[in-house]
Amino acid sequence: MRKLTKFRKLAAALAAVSLTAVFTAAPALAADEIEVNEDISVSGDYDWRRFANDHITLNVYNWGLYISDGSDDSVNVISAFEELTGIKVNYTTFDSNESLYAKMKSGGASYDVIFPSEYMIGKMAKEGMLAPLNYDNIPNFANIGEEYTDWDFDPANVYSVPYTWGTTGLIYNTTMVEEPPTSWSALWDVEYTNNVLMFNNSRDAYAIAAKMLGLSLNPQSVEEVTTVMDTLKQQKNVVQAYVMDEIFDKMEGGEAAMAPYYAGDALTMIDENPDLAFVHPEEGVNFFVDSMCIPANAKNKEAAEMFINYMCEPSVGLANCDYIGYSTPITAVWEMLDDDLKYSEIAYPDQEVLDKAEVFTTLPDEINAAMDAQWSEMKSFEEGGSGWMVIVMLLVALAISGFNIWRKLRKKSRDSY
Template sequence: MNKLGRLTLAILVVCAALWFGAVQLQKSQGYTKNNTLTLYNWGDYIDPSLIKKFEKQTGYHVSVETFDSNEAMYTKIKQGGTAYDLAVPSEYMIEKMRKANLLKPIDHSRLTGFQNIGKPYLNQPFDPGNKYSLPYFWGTLGIIYNDQLVDQPLTHWSDLWQAKYRGKIMVVDSARDMMAVGLIENGQAVNSTNPVALKAAKACLDQMAPNVKAIVADEIKMYMVQNEASVAVTWSGEAAEMLANNKHLHYVIPEEGSNVWFDNLVIPKTAKHTKAAYAFLNFMLEPKNAAQNAEYIGYSTPNMPAKALLPAATRNNPAYYPSQKVLNKLQVYSDLSPEMVGLYNDLFLEFKMQH
């Protein structure tokens, strides 16, 4: 054998040894293709130490893939290229996935701790009886303001239209959420499919346009924490992170009401490791784990014993755990037809083009 042949053989032997070693390492850790759980989640939406704890406790290996929108997640699952064992869609998308026959029913007899979920977070219109989904986190859309940069607290959506906030307000780059603000301000439902009402909501937002500093996403956190903006429209969990980094910030749910959203765990129809999926669902139903996750993420937990384990300042904060009176004024998004989604997006784009 010549030198090149010996070198090639040596490389092949090393590669084979490395591959064999990796396989043996995975086996020694209990990881094989058959006991790997594939979780499809939003980015940074679970405490990484809980993943490690679950792996250590159960012997399952967790492979996490992330998405940045419900629509992207829906498309990937519908295409069926990857067999995800669990996914975390929002309420209206659960309704859409259910209608498209993309989900496996959840066998409640295999759940331990389902009774830990509070009744207000169960049996929602998007999944009656929680036949296909298990609550993971929930939150609201609201207003965050800096008490050093405003002369009085903001308590109504209408406050955003005040002339004194000209060029000072940050708003989220989300058609559904900002159209909801316009609809609520006009006394309409957030799921309106009336073109006249939707155009009126957009016209209402147009009147607020001079007050808008920027239409952004994650950048809101930086602007608010660094005192570079006075007011913003944002989600409760994002606000929690901002409040933790700036004592002058306050989050409120406007008195007229707002959107309440739910992110739930579901088992896609293509899931291959159902036993692992139930093990993970039961792991996350444990109050200690759910509380740890809520502290890490900042959004509200639907797990009532877990809520009791949170710091008093968190569990007693009406901005994150509002009273039933406030909850009664909150509206859940419904799945809209593609045509209606297109109209919402088009109207919002027209509003954005002013900036």
């Protein structure tokens, strides 16, 4: 574990805010604020229109289901930004840090704002893939609580501005699971064969198996990676599917008994299906920080910094966190949340959970390569079925092909008479 003082600061900060919030009403619209619509107001001290006539289109690349987009009576924060600034936004999504990295590394697309998690920020910064931020263009960074800044993956927040934070845990269907699970080992229980979903990315899946084994979710050697990956291979016969965004339909529709996932998304699923519940396993969980960054090759860096500044406005942060359920690093936003979210043990866990939480680090190249290779090996084996089944299917295909050739030759021989 590392920087556990961060978690203690965070718990203390939440406790302090919870006391003062009782006596604090939501702030009224200040005289120097601009009202974009009935839900969004922004600082009037910022020049929001300076690119209005430049015909700029920002390419924003975010996680799926990770912004208030106007659906289900939510606030459309993107359209409000476009109205406020005159800047168009081309908004697309990814489903994992690894797919984000692969897309960026391929050079096949150009983005202005991206939303990676902590370990991926460290990796991309190390590889020169991120641009240093000019905080003169992001004054709303002051709205971010200090307990969410200056992490080891980006000291002094040279490259990143926190967007949300959260933890992982187990979401389960109470009609299919008799006793609430307390350990990650429930995901290996043969009783739930073909009723378990698993993360479809190497880092999160590895973390679960590592914590179950009593190891750090940050491997220290290639041998440690192998040990944990072998444990994931042992789970495969129990797993129904490896998923990311697909988890919503499967868990909400009662198609699986349990799955690991992010706390904010668990709240969304529970809201759709009250039979679902969520726990933080006793071995400990991942504490993550997703942030806003600008790629080194961004075409509209200053406009991208304006977008990041906008996302740090309290009214925008409130709309986002209220809709997606993830935890906010913006101090004023927490005070404005509805009580059911503000005091949720899922979104804002207690000190015991935070004490056992661990943050992903950026891995050395050798270990990272080993994890990627062994994960790919495990997944390709899973997707093709067991080894003997592949051989059987190949032999059947060869037999059918041979039979068809024999039949054609026999017919040709008959036609020659």
